[in-house]
Amino acid sequence: MRIFSKVALILFLLLALQVVSQSKKDSNQKPNIVLIFADDLGWTDVSTGNTNEGRGSKIYETPEIDKLASQGMSFTHAYTNQNCAPSRASLISGQYPTGADNQVYNVSSLSRQDKRTKGFPDLPIKPFQQKKVIAEDGINIFDVLKTQGYKTAFVGKSHGTPHPLVGDFGIDLPADIHHIIAAPVDGKRTKSYYMALQSDRKGWTFKSKYVDKYATPYNQNYINTILKPFITRSEVSLIDGTPKHLTDAIGDFSVDYIKDHANGDKPFFLYVPFHAVHSKVVGRKDLTEKYRKRGLNERLAEYASMIELLDQNIGKINRAIKDPNGDGDVSDDITNNTIFIVYSDNGGLKDNKPLTGKKGTLTEGGIRVPLIFRYPGVIKANTITNQSVHCIDFLPTLAELTGVNLSTLKKSDGSIPQYDGVSFAKILKDEKQWLSRENLFWHLPGYMDERFSPSTLIQTRVGTDYYKLFYFYETQTFTMYHLNSDISEKNNLLKKPTKKQLKIALQMNADMLAWLKTNKAPTGTWVKNGENVSYPLKRDVKKYKN
Template identity: 50%
Template sequence: MKILSKIAVLSFLITPLSAYCQIKKDTNFKPNIIFIMADDLGWTDISSPNTSLGNGSKYYESPNIDKLAEQGMSFTYAYTQQNCQPTRASLLTGQYPTGSQNGIYNVGSLKRASKGVVTPITPHVQNNYLKESCISIFETLKTEGYHTAWFGKLHAIKKEEHATSYLGVDYNLSLRKETNATVNGVKVKNEFFAQEDDDKGWIFSNEKLKPYAKPYDSTYIYNVLEPVKNGNNPQLLEGTPKHLTDALGDAVVDYIKDRSQKDSPFFAYIPFHAVHVSILPRPDLETKYKTKASQDPRHSKANYAAFVELLDQTVGRILNALEDPNGDGNTKDRISENTLVVFYSDNGGFMGPTDNTPLRLRKGTYYEGGLRVPLIFRYPGVIKPNTVNTTQEVHAIDFYPTLAEIAGAKLPNPQTHEVDGKSVSPILRGEVEALSSKNELFWHFPGYMDIRNMPQSVIHYRHSNNQHYKLFYRYEDESYELYNLSNDIGETNNLLEVSPSLEILDLALIMNNKLRTWLITKNAPTGTWKKNGEKVPYPLKNGVKKYVK
């Protein structure tokens, strides 16, 4: 955390926080919670320096997300699972994929080896959807009177109605980005943009989004898009189809307006489909970037830059709605001071559309480019503005206990639903810079995903000197890789590759044995050897000793 001292943080927080807590006590106050999750937004894809140790884009523009970072706390060691579905499952359950109610390791399956590649391991057969027995974060917050809502990407559950039937969502606007319409008697599928169906009129894939599906008109452009424009010309959109990102923003803004007039707090989960491929931004924003020269050697694609800014402008509209819920220009009804806002991404950037440099590789891998993402918390009066935590690692599993603690909710009985994550609320309140009880993260992949992933397990470990290390273990050949992330953010120097020192070997042994213990404790599946049908064994205790020369 970039602060002069812990004393300085506490002196800043104690007086206003104690007064704020008194207000909350007197009014039986519980904060609203808005959780915004981008899709495939990389660590370097926003322009703020706060979330990426100064590595933000010099081409993409995200002024609203940047402002959020200035108003809250950013974490530079924020992590996910390697792709969409397992991250969302971990977030909603607070569990690693090895959790008993989770079991989702990958999108689709673990049998995704590249065509023609001979693989020695038969992969584990995973769950593709959360179990009905799980106790979701929605259900846990509802025990404290929260109204719950889901706006956006449908993942981790099979059908839209499952969000309501067993996850505990009160207002369910979960949906897919693909809209299927009948146009002139022919079935047509479209991504991201509303379609005009012969019988239903303008539609998206969820009927609840139909009121927001009509094409852009002059009134909408003037009232909604003009206030958040940033060098783009929304007038170019008149008469063109509505973008899904804008329509979801419309629905969230209306929800905020409605809930601001209610007595109970709300939890709005907003997993946008942007900026996932296909890269289909709003045309006025793409026009802007086609005329903008890039000053960033990593980033130059106008369509992707436009998609990032479309997401950013929609985030800006949501933040503005917290300041003025009924939109009349008078902010006396604002609820921003009573609302925790979290901004996050579900995995690293997908190389091709963007570039994650200085991080290594991309979405789908366990290297930093696939796992490390922007993370911001804003909670006025509780979280000190414009702070950056450069020590504590945070994972998708940690949001469940963090939000539960902030809401005053008890976690489920571990016998029924064990939560793997740890609450980072003490850090948000400025009480500590890092949690001594949370200095390890784990990943486990018992299968294949094209060229990006293979049977392996990984541990991220923050050593006693606050140096961050990551150890990989590959099951096919029992090989290891070890990186010091603090000094080698690009994971270019495998510390075990050439005559490692005794100090490095000792560290690798510690990490290996921690990883082995976790795998055994979680009864993590590993698949079976094709040659004999036997279970693939965990890494050996002290297995890295083979590197001793």
């Protein structure tokens, strides 16, 4: 009896030791990270109301995004830059476009003049000559995570970084794909924006050596297995035998990446910048037909189709986290040790009401987007914050969540990298309600058709109130809006400011000027005389109020 008791005691102690050891291992384990970066997904393009103050879409269906919102924290004041390349460049570099390792202000250039003009010399300001991609020698978000042993992968749109993605950007698997797919078909060069092409030389292709294996047309087996969770939402048989959609292929690649790395000896960072729901919108046939039958016109049916297709692939990736090997047994579930993020690169292309503007503008419709973070056990489920955050904040936030001390990092020349963002990890963990930072900035030293001209914007939080102050260099004028009472930015407070509003405006102007000077922000030159365009003066708000 005593012998049995001793054996039982030894077994109990061994078991307890194993549990303690396992707990210690788990506590030191770095979380996997999946970052979904949608393209042109607007603030009101999702059906959840968590990310848009109860203004979820009644047209578009995003049940997978809605589910994630119920499982994590949603941001009602999440911001980006005004369009694709600068948002991606800022997210990856952790810097505003003014940053030394960034310098990406717009897609292609800052000389995209208003189509109603003849260009220079009719436009008064010659724009700053920007860069098209971030610096290779900067320590970007991939480099930062690699210091903690992360495996890194990038599948999707490569704006803000080179295409094809070559060089030392800290990415182990760069599966970048251009939006326009081109291939020789029957001796002719054929283009497609979303559907795989059957090339004479390569067979079915997306022009990506990593993603081409997913380019074969839809078949019944794919429908029955991969799309099975979604078949009740549309007549999926319509796509049998049709070309594969790029959005599905990116989702399939991501699922296999998770399968291959879920239980490896290193954590992974999977960055998925989808091309959906970008312009030249072509949805998947079954989903487009679903929305046509609901009475939507052709363009809106395609747009709705693309949004739901994006949502389905977010669901695919989420299911892969739950069941990495796809065998139906969720004992390999990595959900609790995975940070899952859904975000968009800029505002929507269609109706963003009640927000004013769209992609390419600095009004709320162009820069305010959905954002959801899920990290079970760290982030409370179904929570909402109205703290404003920006794509520059992702690098320091993920650094804090994974234990990186950014002050210890050094570039190849020995200098310490400078980041503009701040960590909002404590907001995620419900340890703080507000960041100490009160200002966000946008600066555009050039033109993009009718959507923007040379301008600077500061957003300031005063207590729980958000204000925006715009400065327009061509006319040397300001406008100011109070977002809490005027989310549509219709009432320019500077037309008849109260003493309080003018005081706030003067402080915002001073902060704007200080930021411009500190960052040596370029402004371009006046065409008429070649002189540099000046910053707004300290008290110009009073002088130039409209």
